[in-house]
Amino acid sequence: MFLSGVGCVLAFVACGDSSSRVAGRLSEAESAIAANDVDAALHLCRAVNDCRSDSQMAVSELGRLSILYMQLSDRTDDTDNVDLAVDCYRQAFAVNPDSARAFYSSLPRDDDKYVMMLATIAGTLDNPPSLTEEEPDSLSLEF
Numbered sequence: 001m002f003l004s005g006v007g008c009v010l011a012f013v014a015c016g017d018s019s020s021r022v023a024g025r026l027s028e029a030e031s032a033i034a035a036n037d038v039d040a041a042l043h044l045c046r047a048v049n050d051c052r053s054d055s056q057m058a059v060s061e062l063g064r065l066s067i068l069y070m071q072l073s074d075r076t077d078d079t080d081n082v083d084l085a086v087d088c089y090r091q092a093f094a095v096n097p098d099s100a101r102a103f104y105s106s107l108p109r110d111d112d113k114y115v116m117m118l119a120t121i122a123g124t125l126d127n128p129p130s131l132t133e134e135e136p137d138s139l140s141l142e143f
Contacts, residue, residue, distance in 0.1 A: 019058060026048060026061060026064045026068070029045050033068060045084075048065055052088075059096050062095065066114075066118060067107065069081045069082070069085035070082065085114075090126075093122075104118075
């Protein structure tokens with residue numbers, strides 16, 4: 001019960017009238033991840049995520065949130081975090097594709113694996129492979 005109260009307070013503070021509050025909460029979440037405080041990072045990310053529909057988040061904020069969710073997924077093995085990361089990634093590209101490309105390409109090398117995973121998952125969701133009704137009996141490999 002205490003944790004849900006904290007989440008509500010954080011959501012209220014993060015959803016304030018200023019995008020600097022969202023940026024501040026993202027910075028706090030990034031610091032919590034660096035300190036391996038998964039619970040704090042998760043609550044901060046959820047508070048910021050709750051604001052996505054209420055406010056116009058910048059591409060960089062959506063990008064930062066997507067990377068935070070991927071980092072949380074690494075630490076918790078919670079697939080919901082991947083889903084949320086992909087949603088943020090896709091929304092960043094919907095807001096401004098050029099800015100999203102610039103943001104993701106400017107990230108440190110350590111985050112490349114997250115960007116690649118996000119791009120792969122989002123690309124597969126947006127362009128699913130065609131599935132045939134019948135599977136081939138064998139694979140034809142030519143050398």
